[in-house]
Amino acid sequence: MGKLFDRTYQTIFYLASPFLPWREPEIVHSYLRLVKVINEKKCQKALIVIDQNLVNIGIHTSLVEALTTNNIGYVVFSDVTPNPTINQVEKALNIYKEEECDMLIGFGGGSPIDVAKAVGARVVRPKKSLEAMGGILKVGKKLPLLIAIPTTAGTGSEATLAAVITNSETKRKYAINDHALIPHYAVLLPELTYGLPPLLTATTGMDALTHAIEAYTNNGGTKFTNKKAINAVKLIMANIEKVYDNPEYTEGRLRMQIAAYDAGVAFTRNYVGYVHALSHPLSAYYGLAHGYVNALILPFMLKEYGKKIHKKLAKLARLSGVSEGVNDEEIANNFIKRIEDLNKKFGIKDIIPEIDVNDIPSLAKYANKEARPLYPTPKIYKTSELEAFYHRLKGDN
Ligand SMILES: [Zn+2]
Numbered sequence: 001m002g003k004l005f006d007r008t009y010q011t012i013f014y015l016a017s018p019f020l021p022w023r024e025p026e027i028v029h030s031y032l033r034l035v036k037v038i039n040e041k042k043c044q045k046a047l048i049v050i051d052q053n054l055v056n057i058g059i060h061t062s063l064v065e066a067l068t069t070n071n072i073g074y075v076v077f078s079d080v081t082p083n084p085t086i087n088q089v090e091k092a093l094n095i096y097k098e099e100e101c102d103m104l105i106g107f108g109g110g111s112p113i114d115v116a117k118a119v120g121a122r123v124v125r126p127k128k129s130l131e132a133m134g135g136i137l138k139v140g141k142k143l144p145l146l147i148a149i150p151t152t153a154g155t156g157s158e159a160t161l162a163a164v165i166t167n168s169e170t171k172r173k174y175a176i177n178d179h180a181l182i183p184h185y186a187v188l189l190p191e192l193t194y195g196l197p198p199l200l201t202a203t204t205g206m207d208a209l210t211h212a213i214e215a216y217t218n219n220g221g222t223k224f225t226n227k228k229a230i231n232a233v234k235l236i237m238a239n240i241e242k243v244y245d246n247p248e249y250t251e252g253r254l255r256m257q258i259a260a261y262d263a264g265v266a267f268t269r270n271y272v273g274y275v276h277a278l279s280h281p282l283s284a285y286y287g288l289a290h291g292y293v294n295a296l297i298l299p300f301m302l303k304e305y306g307k308k309i310h311k312k313l314a315k316l317a318r319l320s321g322v323s324e325g326v327n328d329e330e331i332a333n334n335f336i337k338r339i340e341d342l343n344k345k346f347g348i349k350d351i352i353p354e355i356d357v358n359d360i361p362s363l364a365k366y367a368n369k370e371a372r373p374l375y376p377t378p379k380i381y382k383t384s385e386l387e388a389f390y391h392r393l394k395g396d397n
Pocket residue numbers: 155207208210211276290294
């Protein structure tokens with residue numbers, strides 16, 4: 001299929017978007033308020049989906065206390081791994097049914113929140129497998145009360161309509177995209193991110209920055225998505241170093257959470273771009289951390305888009321107060337330089353030696369499949385061009 005096909009496809013999505021059932025989670029800043037919401041909804045028992053590391057540090061203790069003192073039941077499911085699997089979702093679903101739960105709480109990074117979403121999809125579509133719900137708009141039924149409590153400021157899963165689940169046998173990933181999966185409530189508590197190690201603070205924050213910049217530089221942004229993306233970029237540029245240096249800086253942590261959330265709202269409507277398309281296969285092949293690879297590829301790809309995005313980048317730069325230069329091109333390049341400087345400070349490299357040259361053709365094939373025709377990227381590349389990108393990212397030339 002040619003580039004014209006891609007653009008037509010994207011236009012159809014763009015035109016359809018106002019008619020889709022978009023909504024935003026309601027943001028809650030305390031467990032007290034959350035408990036009130038649960039009582040209003042007359043829900044009685046929560047399945048808390050979380051990972052074992054978080055259970056070990058007891059990050060959910062205050063939540064559990066708040067539920068208990070208000071006579072709200074709960075059961076904890078903690079068998080969730082970084083690339084959550086269909087088996088994990090099915091196990092969680094069984095517990096949800098056996099324990100007669102009537103609400104879901106996804107507590108953690110992207111994975112537990114994604115599992116909670118997927119369990120919700122299976123609750124309302126008991127006869128449809130997760131594989132069958134992979135793709136776009138295949139759930140189409142209201143989920144039970146779904147609450148997201150993020151412990152990183154990065155994935156934005158608390159604001160998005162997607163859940164990514166892996167089939168552990170075939171290693172295939174299924175992205176379920178449906179408006180029904182947008183959480184009803186997002187609980188943003190800065191103290192939940194205090195314990196994040198500095199590198200994770202940096203890489204998850206850079207992931208959120210990537211979401212915002214990709215959504216903003218893509219074609220087809222609306223006034224609403226642009227506003228959200230700009231706000232996220234501003235907040236991240238002003239706070240990411242501060243929280244890296246000072247993990248318990250409450251205001252900064254909260255601003256990073258709001259940024260990750262806003263970036264999530266922006267990209268779930270206007271998509272990500274080639275940074276994500278190139279980075280996903282690298283995580284799948286070499287187990288490289290999503291945020292780390294994105295941070296590394298972001299300046300590379302922004303330079304690659306070149307003058308197509310100078311104007312937009314210059315605008316982001318001006319609004320975030322890093323606008324040195326006499327024209328858009330210079331300001332945009334200085335903005336990219338600023339991202340490279342952040343990476344340096346965080347110990348994020350600019351090449352990926354793990355890339356095996358023999359894998360490059362298939363990496364490029366997967367990246368191309370992810371990007372096209374869906375992502376309304378500033379430029380469209382051929383698979384052979386993506387192969388060249390991987391060579392350069394490896395550090396070959
Ligand atoms: Zn991402």
